Amino acid sequence: MYILKAEHSFDSAHFLANYEGKCSNIHGHRWKVLIEVQSEELVSGGQLDGMVIDFGDLKRDVKAMADFYDHALIIQRGTMRKETLELLVEDGFKIIEVEFRPTAENFAAFFFKCMEEKGYNVKRATVYETPTNCASYERNEVR
């Protein structure tokens, strides 16, 4: 089995609603997204001879996915007062609402599915919230 990895980081703020402790306050992370794709086979012949896929394509897609969240305040939909949210948006702040609690685990599953939707045979997605803490999402069956 061949495993290829590509990673990209983004800087964003978030908070955990209904969390008892400092993480319920708005705070920032340098999030790192590490995507691993797998294949039993290599391409034979042509430009991609001896490769699973071109690293350039994988890197481009991981970067595009991560960059969307860069320098934003990421909010779980429904966890900020409507008036507060509207004022932040009106004042030009980049707010991204997500449908899940913005934990490393949920982001790992979310990015896994995003990459699958782009057609990659994803082995694992890992999201680092801090340099020493990360969560991974993977499926055990091979497509």
Ligand SMILES: Nc1nc2c(c(=O)[nH]1)N=C([C@H](O)[C@H](O)COP(=O)(O)OP(=O)(O)OP(=O)(O)O)CN2
């Ligand atoms: N399993 C998870 N636990 C926590 C998550 C998470 O996504 N998954 N997230 C948080 C918070 O977002 C928090 O920012 C991380 O907290 P912490 O580990 O305390 O990070 P610090 O770098 O601030 O740690 P210090 O050792 O206090 O500097 C919480 N838990």
Ligand SMILES: [Zn+2]
């Ligand atoms: Zn956090």
